Amino acid sequence: MAAGREPMRERILAAAVEVIRERGITAATTKEIARSAGVSEGSLYNHFSNKTALFAAALGEVTATARTAMAALAGSAGQGTVEGNLARLAAGMVRFYGELLPMIGPVLADPDLIAWLRADGPVQAQREAAADHAPDPALPPGSPGGPPSGPPGGPAAGPVLGHAALIGYLEAELRAGRLSAEAPLPAIAAALLGGCQQHAFLIRLAGPETVVAGARLPDDPEEFAEQLVRAVLAGHLPS
Numbered sequence: 001m002a003a004g005r006e007p008m009r010e011r012i013l014a015a016a017v018e019v020i021r022e023r024g025i026t027a028a029t030t031k032e033i034a035r036s037a038g039v040s041e042g043s044l045y046n047h048f049s050n051k052t053a054l055f056a057a058a059l060g061e062v063t064a065t066a067r068t069a070m071a072a073l074a075g076s077a078g079q080g081t082v083e084g085n086l087a088r089l090a091a092g093m094v095r096f097y098g099e100l101l102p103m104i105g106p107v108l109a110d111p112d113l114i115a116w117l118r119a120d121g122p123v124q125a126q127r128e129a130a131a132d133h134a135p136d137p138a139l140p141p142g143s144p145g146g147p148p149s150g151p152p153g154g155p156a157a158g159p160v161l162g163h164a165a166l167i168g169y170l171e172a173e174l175r176a177g178r179l180s181a182e183a184p185l186p187a188i189a190a191a192l193l194g195g196c197q198q199h200a201f202l203i204r205l206a207g208p209e210t211v212v213a214g215a216r217l218p219d220d221p222e223e224f225a226e227q228l229v230r231a232v233l234a235g236h237l238p239s
Contacts, residue, residue, distance in 0.1 A: 014037075015033050015034075020058055024102065065092065073085060098200040178238065180237065199217065199228075
């Protein structure tokens with residue numbers, strides 16, 4: 001029966017991602033998501049325990065690309081080159097931030113919503129909605145009767161976890177002798193991820209042509225990633 005529901009669940013998730021991407025998470029409504037998915041609004045709750053679960057799952061769909069990229073980076077420690085490994089990550093993160101920024105932009109201006117996210121609000125709301133029933137781990141996270149969706153700490157913890165994962169990769173390369181012993185690993189991680197966010201922000205706000213002409217940065221994610229990694233790693237590779 002779960003397999004029969006899965007196509008509609010995927011369609012609802014895809015619609016939620018698209019609506020949140022276009023309108024931002026605070027302006028998106030379940031009515032608009034249902035219309036985009038071609039289903040009734042009430043049918044959303046056959047697949048997601050509540051609105052919070054749906055929105056958390058939609059953000060999870062987008063952030064899964066970053067988690068996959070970080071996992072691939074961790075597996076590449078000691079293989080290829082540090083520059084090549086980080087360039088692949090950076091190109092993927094530029095695209096990820098390009099999708100994420102318009103979705104969560106309104107959240108950054110809402111201190112109450114940020115406080116709720118930091119306090120693990122999404123997962124807590126899902127637990128309260130399912131308080132009368134033990135979650136079935138065989139069901140998709142966030143679905144009726146299933147476990148809560150999203151990691152502990154809520155979406156607000158995601159950026160910190162990504163930063164920590166990148167530091168973990170850099171530490172592995174340091175132990176392998178592929179980074180200099182004096183390399184400031186947390187700062188390298190911050191500079192790399194911050195550069196990716198800046199590129200996505202400039203492209204979104206000013207447009208590719210202006211970024212190329214004014215910021216003198218390539219608009220192509222791969223080309224930018226290679227330049228960024230060379231700059232971030234300058235002086236931190238063993239001679």
